Amino acid sequence: MIEPDLDGHTVLVTGSATGLGRSLALACAKRGADVAVHYRTSGDDAREVAQRARETGVEATSVRGDVTDPGAVDELFDGVEAALGTVDVLVNNVGAFAPIHWEEMAFETWQTVMETNVTGTYLCSKRALPAMREAGWGRIVNVGYASSERGLINPKNAPYFMAKSGVLMFTRMLAADTSEEGITVNAVSPYVIENSDEFPADLPRDRPASFEDVIQAVFTFLEADSDYISGANVEVSGGWLPEDV
Template identity: 65%
Template sequence: MLLARARIDMLAPDLDGRTALVTGSAAGVGRALALDLAARGAAVAVHYHSSEGAAAATAEEAADRGAPAVTTVQGDVTDPASVDALFDRVEDALSPVDVLINNVGDFAPVHWEDLDVDTWHRVLDTNLTGTYLCTRRALPAMREKRWGRIVNVGYASSERGLVNPTNFPYFAAKAGVLMFTRMVAADTQNDGVTANAVSPYVVENSDEFPADLPRGRAAAFDDVTQAVRFFLDEGSDYVSGANLTIDGGWLPEDV
């Protein structure tokens, strides 16, 4: 176990001198990603919308993990003015964002025919519009430095083009995130910036555990952080526009 961990640490990207922003990082996958970035030497901005206490706890642990500087930033990623303000706060407290992980998301477990329009917009805005607004705000500084890493969080079913009628806006939004990722990659191919996506199936903190989980378990947080590390590595700078599915080989018979 110690040898395996040492090997992982040797292969992990060196993020000393980099500033990372993880949206929705007060808890869950976002929290795990923020802590992993901290352990790799990045200054970390922990973003939250309403969970101030949880964000503060994540920031405290990030400092314990070795982050040279940590801050918490509140903001609504679906609102352009709020996104500008939260990036301003990150830049004032740390520096312009070098690593952006668009993790924040929302879903609505209701059949699409029973879905109200406000909920439809909420899910699309949180998952897709938020990714767009944060990426748009981060890119100018990345282009100026000629270095940047953007990783967007998708969903495994969206990569396969499969949909569940009880989660239709979520699937539609995540499919849009993957297409947006490819478009950003194409637009930044000569700027020293990469844009990629990771698409988990069910992760360990999920409230739902389907019967068809491969390997008899949900993905661990480490399964997601390992995938993100690959895209952040200096040796991966030729990889852009890619999507790495983290589903243990899941192949559903019925969605």
């Protein structure tokens, strides 16, 4: 089991009031990180996660913000910095999913899927970078989706695949752009994880990925010895490949 020493680091996990983000924030707290629990609508859940994090002996705060709004992202980071100090580990976890055929999808839903995944990752990364550059150290991990970099698109999930492909392209670009600054940028791409509403029949191990499976992949990039790994994407899919590969 990978257990990075995160003592002295401040971690911001977007969308960490519930689901995978919640589990990841608490896992970072257990390994010594001060944790910012981000939410947009689930304030009570976020405050409860922050309290649980504090019970492990670290500092924690809950912060609200719309990651698709530049002003709100600035306020989000300002709140984290006032409470915990500058963010040096960022996990861009937020990303809306809508399993609707693209022709039947309302424009507002299209915008939400594209903006929470792509724009949110861009804005939060851009806001975090100056402090990381000044410190000469930083870690950014973006959450992708298995197979999206292969260009395989199910018409029912097309906007999500397209958005996650954009996230992976941004990951590689940002990794190259920060390669000499002590900052690494990587992606972790699950297929189906344990809080999904339904499990497809093609799961290779007859079960979805657990939160812990995904967290272990994220922790690979937070290890002290992983400073040369940047621009990588780890699929957490149990070996799954779509039928048309």
